[in-house]
Amino acid sequence: MASLGVHVKRHKVTIVGSGNWGSTISKVIAENTRAYPQLFEEEVQMWVFEEQVTIPKTSRHFDAGSELCITPQPLSLIINRLHENVKYLPGITLPSNVVANPSLPDAVKDSTILIFNLPHQFINRICESLHGKILPYARGISCIKGIEVDESGVTLLSEQIGRKLGIYCGALSGANIASEIAQGKWCETTIAYDPPLMDSRHPTPIGTPHGGSPSASTINLVDPSGEPRKRSARLTPLPADYPPLNHENVRHLFHRPYFHVQMTSDVAGVSLGGALKNIIALAAGWVDGLGWGDNAKSAVMRIGILEMVKFGKTFFGDTVHTSTFTEESCGVADVVTSCMGGRNFRCAKMSIERCMSIDEVERLELNGQKLQGTSTAVEVNLLLRGRGMENDFPLFTAVHNILQGNVKPEQIPELIEPKDS
Amino acid sequence: MASLGVHVKRHKVTIVGSGNWGSTISKVIAENTRAYPQLFEEEVQMWVFEEQVTIPKTSRHFDAGSELCITPQPLSLIINRLHENVKYLPGITLPSNVVANPSLPDAVKDSTILIFNLPHQFINRICESLHGKILPYARGISCIKGIEVDESGVTLLSEQIGRKLGIYCGALSGANIASEIAQGKWCETTIAYDPPLMDSRHPTPIGTPHGGSPSASTINLVDPSGEPRKRSARLTPLPADYPPLNHENVRHLFHRPYFHVQMTSDVAGVSLGGALKNIIALAAGWVDGLGWGDNAKSAVMRIGILEMVKFGKTFFGDTVHTSTFTEESCGVADVVTSCMGGRNFRCAKMSIERCMSIDEVERLELNGQKLQGTSTAVEVNLLLRGRGMENDFPLFTAVHNILQGNVKPEQIPELIEPKDS
Numbered sequence: 001m002a003s004l005g006v007h008v009k010r011h012k013v014t015i016v017g018s019g020n021w022g023s024t025i026s027k028v029i030a031e032n033t034r035a036y037p038q039l040f041e042e043e044v045q046m047w048v049f050e051e052q053v054t055i056p057k058t059s060r061h062f063d064a065g066s067e068l069c070i071t072p073q074p075l076s077l078i079i080n081r082l083h084e085n086v087k088y089l090p091g092i093t094l095p096s097n098v099v100a101n102p103s104l105p106d107a108v109k110d111s112t113i114l115i116f117n118l119p120h121q122f123i124n125r126i127c128e129s130l131h132g133k134i135l136p137y138a139r140g141i142s143c144i145k146g147i148e149v150d151e152s153g154v155t156l157l158s159e160q161i162g163r164k165l166g167i168y169c170g171a172l173s174g175a176n177i178a179s180e181i182a183q184g185k186w187c188e189t190t191i192a193y194d195p196p197l198m199d200s201r202h203p204t205p206i207g208t209p210h211g212g213s214p215s216a217s218t219i220n221l222v223d224p225s226g227e228p229r230k231r232s233a234r235l236t237p238l239p240a241d242y243p244p245l246n247h248e249n250v251r252h253l254f255h256r257p258y259f260h261v262q263m264t265s266d267v268a269g270v271s272l273g274g275a276l277k278n279i280i281a282l283a284a285g286w287v288d289g290l291g292w293g294d295n296a297k298s299a300v301m302r303i304g305i306l307e308m309v310k311f312g313k314t315f316f317g318d319t320v321h322t323s324t325f326t327e328e329s330c331g332v333a334d335v336v337t338s339c340m341g342g343r344n345f346r347c348a349k350m351s352i353e354r355c356m357s358i359d360e361v362e363r364l365e366l367n368g369q370k371l372q373g374t375s376t377a378v379e380v381n382l383l384l385r386g387r388g389m390e391n392d393f394p395l396f397t398a399v400h401n402i403l404q405g406n407v408k409p410e411q412i413p414e415l416i417e418p419k420d421s
Numbered sequence: 422m423a424s425l426g427v428h429v430k431r432h433k434v435t436i437v438g439s440g441n442w443g444s445t446i447s448k449v450i451a452e453n454t455r456a457y458p459q460l461f462e463e464e465v466q467m468w469v470f471e472e473q474v475t476i477p478k479t480s481r482h483f484d485a486g487s488e489l490c491i492t493p494q495p496l497s498l499i500i501n502r503l504h505e506n507v508k509y510l511p512g513i514t515l516p517s518n519v520v521a522n523p524s525l526p527d528a529v530k531d532s533t534i535l536i537f538n539l540p541h542q543f544i545n546r547i548c549e550s551l552h553g554k555i556l557p558y559a560r561g562i563s564c565i566k567g568i569e570v571d572e573s574g575v576t577l578l579s580e581q582i583g584r585k586l587g588i589y590c591g592a593l594s595g596a597n598i599a600s601e602i603a604q605g606k607w608c609e610t611t612i613a614y615d616p617p618l619m620d621s622r623h624p625t626p627i628g629t630p631h632g633g634s635p636s637a638s639t640i641n642l643v644d645p646s647g648e649p650r651k652r653s654a655r656l657t658p659l660p661a662d663y664p665p666l667n668h669e670n671v672r673h674l675f676h677r678p679y680f681h682v683q684m685t686s687d688v689a690g691v692s693l694g695g696a697l698k699n700i701i702a703l704a705a706g707w708v709d710g711l712g713w714g715d716n717a718k719s720a721v722m723r724i725g726i727l728e729m730v731k732f733g734k735t736f737f738g739d740t741v742h743t744s745t746f747t748e749e750s751c752g753v754a755d756v757v758t759s760c761m762g763g764r765n766f767r768c769a770k771m772s773i774e775r776c777m778s779i780d781e782v783e784r785l786e787l788n789g790q791k792l793q794g795t796s797t798a799v800e801v802n803l804l805l806r807g808r809g810m811e812n813d814f815p816l817f818t819a820v821h822n823i824l825q826g827n828v829k830p831e832q833i834p835e836l837i838e839p840k841d842s
Contacts, residue, residue, distance in 0.1 A: 106765040186708075187716035188723065188836040260838060287607075294597040294761045295608035298754035299681070302609070306748060326747035327727060333719035336757055340715045401778070413607040417681060 006038065008241040013253070013282050014045040014111040016126060017118030018079075018100065022046065023089040024142055024178040025117050028256055030095035033115035036252045039243045042097050045111065050074040050102035051087070053110070058090035076100040092182045105133040112242060116161055117143040124155060135193070136236040139195065139245050145274035146372065149379035149384045154315050156271040158192075168195040168235055171267050172254070173274040174329035175337040184258045184343035190273075190330035193250050194265035196235065206283035243290030262328055268316040269324030269331070272308060277335045278373030279380065279399050282358070284339035285348025286402065303416055305332055308405050311380075311393065344373035352409060377403055427459065429662040434674070435466040435532040437547060438499070441523065441810075443467065444510040445599040446538055446564055449677055451516035452758030460664045463518050466532065469497040470539075471523035472508070479511035497521040526554040530625075533663060534674070537582055537590070538564040544578060548585035557657040560616065560666050561590035566695035567793065570800035572694045572807045575736050576691040579613075589616040589656050592688050593675070594695040594759040595750035596615030603782045604680045611751035615686035617656065658734050685750055688736040690752070691747030693729060698756045699794030700801065702819050703779070705760035706769025707830035709824065721816070722760050724837055726753055728814050735810070765794035773830060798824055 013033060015026045026046045052072035055062050062083050063069060068078065079085050079100035083093055101107040104126070108114060112135060117128060123144070132283050140159040149155075162169035174189030181187060188366035206219050243249055247263040255261040264270065280301060288298045312320035325331035339345050347365060350359040381400035384390050390397045398415040401407045407415065434454060436447045447467045454461035473493035476483050484490055489499065498519035500506050504514055522528035525547070529535060535557060539547060544565070546718050563579040570576075583590035595610030641651060664670055668684040676682040685691065701722060708717045726746050733741035746752035760766050768786060772779040782794050802821035805811050811818045819836040822828045828836065 065624060101663065131576070175719045177714065177716055180716060185713045185717060187714075188720040253807070257834060260834070262839075292606045293601050293608075294599065294758045295598055295601060295754070296606060298596045298757040298761075299607070299609040299750065301757060302748070302750060302754040323747075326744075326753070327719065327723070329723060332726070333723040335714070336719040336722060337715045340719075340761065386595050390510070412676060413681070417678065418683075 006198055007238075007243045009100075010039060010041050011113050011242060011245070012043075012045070013113045014047065014114065015109045015115045015117055016047050016104075016130075017089045017116065018046050018048040018075075018085060019118065021143060021178040022091070022117035023085040023094065023184040025115060026098045027092065027094050027182060029115065029253060030098045030257055031256060032253050034095065034097060039249055039252060044095075044098050045107040046079075047096050047104050047107040048079065048100045048102050051075050051088045053078065055082075055086050056090055056178050057377060059086040060091055061086065062092070063083045070146075074102065076102040089179070096278060104129050108134050108138075110135065112138050112238070113245070114138055114140045114167075115143060116140055120144055120157065122145050123161060124164070127161060130165055134165060136166070136169070137238045138165075138167050140165065140240070141172055141191065141193065141250070141270075142169055143172045144334060145173055145350045147271055147275040148377075149275075149376070149383050151382050153383065154272075158267055158271060159172070166234070166236075170194065170250070171270045174333065175333040176329075181259055184260045186260070188260040188262065188329040188333060190262050190264055190270050190324070190328040191250060191254060192264050192267040192270035192328070192330075193245075194245060194267060195245070212231055222361040241417070246264075264321070264324060264328065266319065266321045266324040269312050269320045272312050272316075272320070273325060273328075273330040273334055275372070275376055276308045276380070276396075277304070277338045278342075278371075279377045279396055280308075280335055280343045280349040280378065281338040281342050281344035281414060282373045283395060283399050285350075285411075286352055287412060288345070289349040289352025290409060296378045297339060300395070300412070301335050305335055307393050308335075308397050311396075314389070314392075315383075321348075343369075344371055346371075347371055358403065374403055428664045430660070431458075431460060431462050432534050432663060432666070432674075433462045433464075433466070433532040434534045434536065434586050435468065435529045436538055437468050437525075437529070437551075438498075438537065439467050439469040439509065440539065441509045442505040442564060442599040443538035444515065445603040446536060447519045447678055448513065448515050448603060450536065450674060450676065451519045451675060452675050455516065460673060461496060461671055465516075465519050466528040467500075467521050468525050469500065469521045469523050473497050474499065474508045477511055480507040480622070481505060481512055482507065485724075491741060495523065497523040501560065510600070510603055510769050525550050529555050529559075531556065532667070533559050535559055535561045535588075537561060541565055544582060544836060545585070548582060551586055555586060555588070557587070558659045558697045559586075559588050559646040560659070561586070561588055562593055562612065562614065562671070563569075563590055563692075564593045565596055566690040568696040570633055570797070570804050571705050573805050574804065575693075577689060578597075579688055579692060585841070587655070587657075591615065591671070592691045595693045596754040596757065597750075599627060602680055607679045607681070609683065609750040609754060610670060610675070611683050611685055611691050611745070611749040612675060613638075613688040613691035613745075613751075613816040614666075614668060615688060618664070664708070683751065684740070685745060687740065687742045687745040690733050690741045691749070693733050693737075693741070694746060694749075694751040694755055696793070696797055697729045697801070697817075698725070698759045699763075699765045699792075700798045700817055701729075701756055702763050702765035703794045704816060704820050704830075704833060705770040705796065706766040706771075707773055708833060710770040710773025711729045711830060718760060721833070722756050724816050726756055728816050729756075732814065736804075757774075764790075765792055767795075768792055779824065794820075795824055829842075 015022055017058055030044045033042050033044055053075050054072050055069045137286055142161055144157050147154055158169040158171040170193035172191045251261050251263050283300045284297050287300050308325045309322050345359045348360045377400045380396055394416040398412055402409055436443055451465045454463050454465055474496050475493050476490045491626045504517055563582055565578050568575055579590040579592040579786045591614035597610055670680050672684050705718050708721050729746045730743050768779055768782045771782045798821045801817055815837040819833055823830055
């Protein structure tokens with residue numbers, strides 16, 4: 001508990017985003033800022049994209065006769081008055097120290113910890129708005145699943161946020177469903193946090209980072225066709241009057257009795273898990289739809305996890321740890337959950353049962369929402385094909401070829417069959 | 422394909438056992454002895470515990486008017502006439518090169534490969550009957566799941582067979598359901614096979630074994646309270662006129678397009694997986710019965726797999742590989758399958774849903790059969806408690822304490838919560 005020692009300042013925390021997942025994380029965080037007053041300011045800011053809402057029936061405060069249920073009011077106002085995000089997390093009481101704030105610059109003012117929890121497509125716009133508004137020594141954690149993949153390589157969302165804002169940004173990912181966590185149903189998550197160690201007199205990283213592995217901020221992106229792409233960040237050190245933001249203290253901010261946190265230094269591994277699992281879930285859905293049973297499904301998961309490891313090592317080198325995929329919530333557990341009942345799994349399974357294309361199932365079942373597995377499979381294939389590596393990832397390649405109509409799900413075993421040793 | 426070179430002799434294979442799993446494996450093996458005539462004699466012997474049976478309705482040969490469906494006949498005779506094990510694997514055609522043999526000494530005569538596939542409780546008796554009847558240089562593979570655990574330590578069934586017969590015996594385990602494999606539904610399995618390298622002039626193992634790790638036959642059993650328990654086997658080398666029994670050739674005997682085989686050297690890891698997964702499946706069943714959702718279930722699996730790794734390393738030292746549990750079919754995939762719908766999982770889930778003890782559920786649902794998870798949990802706890810190691814295995818210990826009525830399934834998260842780092 002050395003890191004709990006007395007410091008002049010305490011960390012102020014802002015959640016950037018207030019949807020279902022953002023509101024859930026704000027509940028978790030606000031419980032912990034109360035539990036660790038030596039480390040954190042009690043009040044947690046939650047930036048709310050303002051909209052006019054009425055209280056729905058699913059809210060604890062629904063009352064057909066009440067004015068709030070008839071006349072739309074600003075969402076931030078309702079959250080602060082009722083301590084419930086009636087639109088995105090109805091039925092759940094938020095701690096009273098969560099303060100909804102519709103002004104982004106005001107919400108992040110003086111915050112040393114920024115937790116990003118908003119849809120992928122808003123990242124760029126929000127980062128632009130934040131520019132110059134945040135503390136130069138703020139630290140971020142991205143709770144946004146997904147990666148950006150194209151022919152040129154893989155970009156992590158946490159990296160993207162960190163680069164745009166000039167701060168260090170870690171990542172959280174795991175087998176998590178927001179509404180279950182909000183209800184206090186137990187699950188686990190993985191947080192990757194690994195800022196470079198810095199000499200506080202100079203605003204540049206020096207030496208080796210926590211955990212002994214190269215820092216995500218100075219990560220060596222291995223380009224299989226050429227030289228390592230070394231990126232070095234110029235970070236402003238956290239002033240010494242704040243408690244250090246080491247693994248122990250970051251864990252204190254997120255860990256709850258119903259939300260168990262493992263800390264790691266492998267930002268790339270944690271981020272890849274949340275994206276690549278969707279490709280595996282498609283294969284698991286097809287296999288299940290074919291009636292091949294649980295053993296075939298678990299074989300698909302096993303092989304998928306090993307392709308994730310290989311993908312990580314290929315594109316991020318040894319900064320990626322095998323164990324992130326095989327032993328952490330963001331790896332094996334998230335794959336298992338996604339292959340038991342996730343959206344990609346269910347749509348792939350239905351596509352077999354109803355003899356439809358998966359695009360048709362998506363259109364009929366998802367009410368305008370999009371499957372992530374199908375687009376990730378296409379993007380990953382673009383990258384692999386461009387480097388002549390399709391055969392090194394037979395499951396990812398099989399999924400892409402099934403989506404393209406080149407092969408059938410029934411061929412999965414032969415497509416991924418290991419050749420004679 | 423160096424190992425496919427011409428040798429004077431070919432391996433003769435016997436399956437010791439002809440139940441559901443034994444008959445399924447005989448089908449797999451007999452297809453491969455036909456596919457690799459340079460390595461194996463085509464005919465596969467299958468020892469049958471003789472009994473008088475009539476053809477049931479589930480058989481492909483059922484005909485209400487037929488004599489065979491009215492008057493009992495010896496099972497071996499029916500198998501050899503109809504190429505179907507009408508009692509234990511009805512509806513599946515066995516290759517005609519599977520020869521059922523009710524005489525154990527005759528079935529194993531001149532066989533260089535013995536595949537053990539019979540209920541746990543018959544091992545001792547069968548090994549006694551085999552004594553002096555087998556080739557001194559025969560090799561075994563045990564397909565029997567389970568381990569023997571008591572206060573003094575862990576004994577692998579493959580070790581037990583090998584020691585009693587004075588031969589080397591490997592192990593097969595995976596996410597496998599016999600009837601699905603028999604129908605050609607795709608799955609995977611893991612085979613651990615690692616006999617010591619031997620100088621063929623001397624019937625004692627020398628040097629390092631295949632794979633570079635200590636051989637299972639000269640395994641260092643680490644006794645946490647004392648000295649390593651070194652066991653050294655005196656094996657008779659396989660004569661040079663047989664094709665070598667290396668990983669490549671053992672894989673040829675088992676691998677099929679619908680039954681993918683990974684080879685490993687880690688006999689202890691492969692054997693432990695098949696037994697310890699049943700403890701994990703109980704916890705997953707309780708959590709599912711409580712309605713905590715897939716994320717809680719996948720968290721239980723993840724933690725269980727890591728306790729398996731620790732158990733293996735504690736009691737077998739570094740001969741056990743982490744990857745056997747985290748990356749192979751006998752580890753992660755078998756855990757996942759068992760936690761999705763296995764018998765231990767289902768009974769534990771029902772015990773919550775019906776507010777019954779698991780023993781009651783077992784009595785009502787299993788028709789006299791026994792849950793393996795409950796007895797394994799008790800045995801493992803006896804071992805751990807005796808060494809003061811209960812706290813090192815919080816999930817295994819929680820399962821035992823729930824079974825004993827000391828704690829409730831609802832307490833699982835707090836019981837396994839990692840302490841502050």
